[in-house]
Amino acid sequence: VLYTMQGRTKEAMEALQAAIVACPLHPESHNDLGVLLRDIGDVPGALAAYQRCLSLCPDSRSAGQNRLLAINYTQDGEVPEVS
Numbered sequence: 001v002l003y004t005m006q007g008r009t010k011e012a013m014e015a016l017q018a019a020i021v022a023c024p025l026h027p028e029s030h031n032d033l034g035v036l037l038r039d040i041g042d043v044p045g046a047l048a049a050y051q052r053c054l055s056l057c058p059d060s061r062s063a064g065q066n067r068l069l070a071i072n073y074t075q076d077g078e079v080p081e082v083s
Contacts, residue, residue, distance in 0.1 A: 027057035
């Protein structure tokens with residue numbers, strides 16, 4: 001998150017990917033990845049990351065809210081919920 005706040009997107013992506021490799025069952029790493037992906041315009045990737053977080057932790061409010069926010073950036077028919 002700190003790298004992202006500093007505009008260091010590449011380092012943020014590398015750190016999140018390393019965290020997920022080290023501990024793939026940690027839901028918040030997937031949520032954080034989703035936020036970064038959404039911020040750089042990869043909405044489908046963000047939605048997949050949020051879904052992975054929610055599959056690991058169905059009660060994750062942050063991933064649920066972030067997922068709904070990301071859906072607002074999709075085009076009609078791009079995701080099943082928007083058609």
